[in-house]
Amino acid sequence: MWGRLRAIIVKEIWAILRDPRARLILVVPPLIQLFVLGFASTLEVKNIDVGVYNRDDGAWSREFVQRLAGSPNIRRIVRIDHPAALREAIDDQRVIAAVVLDQRFSADVAARRPAVIQAIFDGRRSNAAQIVSGYLERIAGELGAEIAPQAARPRSQSAVVHWFNPNLDYLWFTMPALVVIISTLAGLGVTALSVARERELGTFDQLMVSPLRVQEILVGKMVPPILVGLFNGSLYLLLIPTVFGVPLTGSIPLFYLALFFYLLALVGIGMFVSSLAKTQQQAFLGAFLVTVPATLLSGYATPVDNMPAWLQVLAEANPPKHFLIVSEGVFLKAMPAAEVAANTWPLAVIALGTLTASALLFRARME
Amino acid sequence: MAGPVAIAHAVTKRFAPGGPAALDGVSIEIEPGRMTGLVGPDGAGKTTLIRLLTGLLDPDAGTVEVMGKAAAEADRAVIGYMPQRFGLYEDLSVIENLSLYADLRGLDAGERDARFRRLLDFTDLERFRTRLAGKLSGGMKQKLGLACAMVKAPALLVLDEPGVGVDPVSRRELWAMVRELAGEGIGVLWSTAYLDEAEKCDTVFLLSEGRLLHAGPPADLTGQVEGRVFRMATGAEGRRLLLARALNRDDVTDGTIQGASLRLVMKPGIAPPAPDALGAPASSQVAPAVPRFEDAFVDILGGGPPGTSALAAAYRAVPERQEPAILAERLTKRFGDFTAADDISFAIPRGQIFGLLGPNGAGKSTTFKMLCGLLTPTSGNGRVAGHDLRTARADARQSLGYMAQKFSLYGDLSVRQNLNFFSGVYGLTGRAQRQAIERVVEVFRLGDYLPVNSGSMPLGFKQRLALACAVMHQPPVLFLDEPTSGVDPIVRREFWTHINGLVEKGVTVLVTTHFMDEAEYCDRIALIYRAQQIAIGTPDALKAQAATEAGLHDLTLEDAFIALIEASDRKREAA
Numbered sequence: 001m002w003g004r005l006r007a008i009i010v011k012e013i014w015a016i017l018r019d020p021r022a023r024l025i026l027v028v029p030p031l032i033q034l035f036v037l038g039f040a041s042t043l044e045v046k047n048i049d050v051g052v053y054n055r056d057d058g059a060w061s062r063e064f065v066q067r068l069a070g071s072p073n074i075r076r077i078v079r080i081d082h083p084a085a086l087r088e089a090i091d092d093q094r095v096i097a098a099v100v101l102d103q104r105f106s107a108d109v110a111a112r113r114p115a116v117i118q119a120i121f122d123g124r125r126s127n128a129a130q131i132v133s134g135y136l137e138r139i140a141g142e143l144g145a146e147i148a149p150q151a152a153r154p155r156s157q158s159a160v161v162h163w164f165n166p167n168l169d170y171l172w173f174t175m176p177a178l179v180v181i182i183s184t185l186a187g188l189g190v191t192a193l194s195v196a197r198e199r200e201l202g203t204f205d206q207l208m209v210s211p212l213r214v215q216e217i218l219v220g221k222m223v224p225p226i227l228v229g230l231f232n233g234s235l236y237l238l239l240i241p242t243v244f245g246v247p248l249t250g251s252i253p254l255f256y257l258a259l260f261f262y263l264l265a266l267v268g269i270g271m272f273v274s275s276l277a278k279t280q281q282q283a284f285l286g287a288f289l290v291t292v293p294a295t296l297l298s299g300y301a302t303p304v305d306n307m308p309a310w311l312q313v314l315a316e317a318n319p320p321k322h323f324l325i326v327s328e329g330v331f332l333k334a335m336p337a338a339e340v341a342a343n344t345w346p347l348a349v350i351a352l353g354t355l356t357a358s359a360l361l362f363r364a365r366m367e
Numbered sequence: 368m369a370g371p372v373a374i375a376h377a378v379t380k381r382f383a384p385g386g387p388a389a390l391d392g393v394s395i396e397i398e399p400g401r402m403t404g405l406v407g408p409d410g411a412g413k414t415t416l417i418r419l420l421t422g423l424l425d426p427d428a429g430t431v432e433v434m435g436k437a438a439a440e441a442d443r444a445v446i447g448y449m450p451q452r453f454g455l456y457e458d459l460s461v462i463e464n465l466s467l468y469a470d471l472r473g474l475d476a477g478e479r480d481a482r483f484r485r486l487l488d489f490t491d492l493e494r495f496r497t498r499l500a501g502k503l504s505g506g507m508k509q510k511l512g513l514a515c516a517m518v519k520a521p522a523l524l525v526l527d528e529p530g531v532g533v534d535p536v537s538r539r540e541l542w543a544m545v546r547e548l549a550g551e552g553i554g555v556l557w558s559t560a561y562l563d564e565a566e567k568c569d570t571v572f573l574l575s576e577g578r579l580l581h582a583g584p585p586a587d588l589t590g591q592v593e594g595r596v597f598r599m600a601t602g603a604e605g606r607r608l609l610l611a612r613a614l615n616r617d618d619v620t621d622g623t624i625q626g627a628s629l630r631l632v633m634k635p636g637i638a639p640p641a642p643d644a645l646g647a648p649a650s651s652q653v654a655p656a657v658p659r660f661e662d663a664f665v666d667i668l669g670g671g672p673p674g675t676s677a678l679a680a681a682y683r684a685v686p687e688r689q690e691p692a693i694l695a696e697r698l699t700k701r702f703g704d705f706t707a708a709d710d711i712s713f714a715i716p717r718g719q720i721f722g723l724l725g726p727n728g729a730g731k732s733t734t735f736k737m738l739c740g741l742l743t744p745t746s747g748n749g750r751v752a753g754h755d756l757r758t759a760r761a762d763a764r765q766s767l768g769y770m771a772q773k774f775s776l777y778g779d780l781s782v783r784q785n786l787n788f789f790s791g792v793y794g795l796t797g798r799a800q801r802q803a804i805e806r807v808v809e810v811f812r813l814g815d816y817l818p819v820n821s822g823s824m825p826l827g828f829k830q831r832l833a834l835a836c837a838v839m840h841q842p843p844v845l846f847l848d849e850p851t852s853g854v855d856p857i858v859r860r861e862f863w864t865h866i867n868g869l870v871e872k873g874v875t876v877l878v879t880t881h882f883m884d885e886a887e888y889c890d891r892i893a894l895i896y897r898a899q900q901i902a903i904g905t906p907d908a909l910k911a912q913a914a915t916e917a918g919l920h921d922l923t924l925e926d927a928f929i930a931l932i933e934a935s936d937r938k939r940e941a942a
Contacts, residue, residue: 007791202775209739209769210792
């Protein structure tokens with residue numbers, strides 16, 4: 001049995017490593033994805049242009065505009081002198097937001113009456129607009145606080161401290177998540193192609209008439225994607241703290257433990273897709289079909305807690321959901337072993353389920 | 368008569384600068400209204416020549432003209448080309464494939480209906496108009512391929528090995544169709560590895576290693592072996608050993624088994640050996656036989672390989688057993704309400720070759736797959752080397768070697784990696800594994816190819832590697848599924864020398880084939896048609912049976928095959 005197992009493992013490894021182009025495809029695109037997604041999926045809004053239609057020209061309105069211009073997130077202030085010009089500026093996307101200060105603004109401030117600032121946002125870019133709205137509110141609030149420190153309405157003062165990511169650096173949040181997302185893509189893809197390739201090239205029958213048992217074939221096919229996943233995972237573990245400056249505070253062995261079970265769970269899904277597919281093309285599309293919902297349900301883009309109850313149940317069966325918690329935990333908050341274990345055993349259960357299902361399907365579709 | 372539709376003059380083509388010439392100064396002419404055959408071993412340059420004629424390649428030297436213009440500039444509408452692998456869209460129906468080719472070739476909408484009706488009628492595909500091309504049998508695919516190539520009546524029709532993988536009935540029909548087209552004044556180039564087809568051509572061009580060895584009517588070449596072909600009725604007993612002895616003699620150029628006789632081609636001017644000189648019964652009759660194109664083909668290429676198999680010499684002796692090596696007991700397979708194999712029973716004793724014959728889609732592959740464990744029978748059972756296929760499938764698998772119709776090894780892996788893998792999965796390790804690999808590398812002369820991707824080797828070497836992978840663990844039973852499809856006669860003879868040698872060591876062989884001369888090597892044959900076993904017996908017995916049923920005599924095995932199928936059709940219609 002060991003001889004047979006060794007033979008098929010060696011063969012499967014050669015099958016993905018023999019072609020130099022295939023070798024590159026396993027490593028280079030995940031790296032490129034890491035860099036591109038890392039810099040592209042930024043959650044900050046920088047370099048924005050804001051329009052100002054100042055109808056007041058008093059001291060306080062000038063003060064406000066100067067503060068706007070001084071904000072590090074705002075690149076340029078576009079002066080607007082006509083309501084139609086304001087509409088055009090937003091229409092042409094020259095500005096993402098426009099601020100209108102009416103004629104009585106300075107007078108109101110001086111008289112200690114509530115002063116009004118109107119802000120108009122480009123709803124086509126709702127996400128960014130929301131963030132800009134936050135910036136504007138903060139600037140206005142700071143100005144108000146300085147004018148009237150002892151304002152009529154008492155304001156509660158809150159000092160916000162963000163644990164684990166004190167400066168709210170988005171890279172700290174996205175990088176540990178990208179490890180999960182990118183290894184999902186690679187792990188599923190490599191596995192999904194493996195059985196389908198044999199079917200398509202006609203080597204499947206040759207494999208089936210050999211004395212190899214089904215479990216030996218499956219184990220042989222599981223090894224390469226797990227090795228590739230561990231290799232890419234190690235690469236990320238090395239690059240993310242050194243290149244992107246995200247702290248790695250937790251235990252590396254625990255990370256590998258969770259990564260291993262995560263890969264097992266993925267390989268089970270990939271094998272299921274592969275057993276179902278007749279051609280590599282079908283397998284690839286099938287892997288894609290799984291990857292998108294798996295990513296969306298992982299909690300990377302939107303918190304799982306905000307999803308409807310039935311989707312939350314479904315998300316429990318989604319391997320990236322659990323590994324995402326471990327990855328962020330290990331990187332940012334030195335997750336203790338008990339916590340890692342609590343999020344790893346679901347992965348082991350999912351792996352057991354998907355691997356059993358794919359073995360059954362493989363057997364059923366042998367003919 | 369008008370001039371030739373296509374001329375290649377002194378054409379030379381190299382794929383690597385300074386490398387060997389794929390074609391070296393080859394000149395051919397294709398006359399309208401005639402069947403022109405293009406034959407030669409693998410790698411002889413047949414496909415290269417076809418690609419030059421269809422303007423897909425440019426020659427390094429020489430000229431290629433089609434209808435008076437250089438091939439690359441010729442009007443594509445005058446060339447009908449049917450590539451080696453069906454150029455069909457498998458996810459489109461028959462009629463959609465035809466429409467697509469009509470669009471591609473710019474056939475006027477007004478002419479379409481009439482043309483399609485004629486082509487579908489001609490190819491007898493009218494009934495399958497809406498069936499997906501992927502769901503057609505091999506023979507029907509080739510007919511559809513032909514119809515697509517003919518969609519706008521071409522002046523030159525080029526067919527690249529249209530007979531590969533197609534059963535004798537479909538092949539005859541295809542031939543008759545193309546012959547009829549030629550009769551209408553089309554110039555036909557028919558490239559083939561089947562020499563019986565070449566024999567029926569009006570003109571034959573024989574290529575070998577890029578050179579033209581023969582040009583002219585096939586009878587001219589066949590004439591060269593006139594009076595040198597003999598048939599020795601030795602009886603079935605020990606005929607494989609006798610053939611090996613005959614082939615090892617210097618005065619014998621070529622020899623094959625034909626049922627219970629040997630067919631020998633002698634060197635010029637030498638009388639056939641006396642039966643007792645080979646060790647055959649002295650009473651064996653020796654009679655002159657009608658020479659065939661294949662005899663001359665092997666002769667001009669320098670004769671067949673010697674008769675002793677180095678592979679068999681190093682093979683273990685498979686022990687005698689009481690029970691049959693392969694047993695099929697009322698094997699039946701149904702897919703839904705379609706019965707693919709119905710109540711098939713036979714027993715193959717140790718050390719025999721058993722052939723499964725039948726048209727494409729008749730159920731022989733299904734039977735074959737049930738016996739090697741790829742399909743589970745719906746009812747009935749099979750045993751291989753004493754192991755029950757239902758209860759001891761893994762043991763049965765360990766004791767069989769399998770070689771498939773298509774090259775089904777790992778083309779992306781090197782020859783050495785393939786050998787390592789297949790010896791490993793059959794449980795060979797360490798020294799035994801190294802020795803087994805060394806042995807087959809030596810026997811099949813694979814040494815130069817060890818680091819090469821197996822998919823990029825010439826067909827003959829792929830076929831050798833496939834056999835090597837099947838026999839490294841020295842199984843008592845071999846399953847061969849159309850093992851020499853598309854392989855030239857020389858490699859085919861070498862292959863059968865090995866198989867004959869292994870059988871003498873006690874190996875049992877189950878083979879499916881479309882080559883009737885290959886079927887002649889079998890001890891017994893089962894003919895499967897419409898899921899039923901319609902005849903079983905020795906090749907000579909089947910010929911005799913067909914002769915009585917059809918009221919003819921002196922049938923070839925192919926005639927017998929067709930006669931038995933027609934007789935079965937008549938019986939079914941009468942019932």
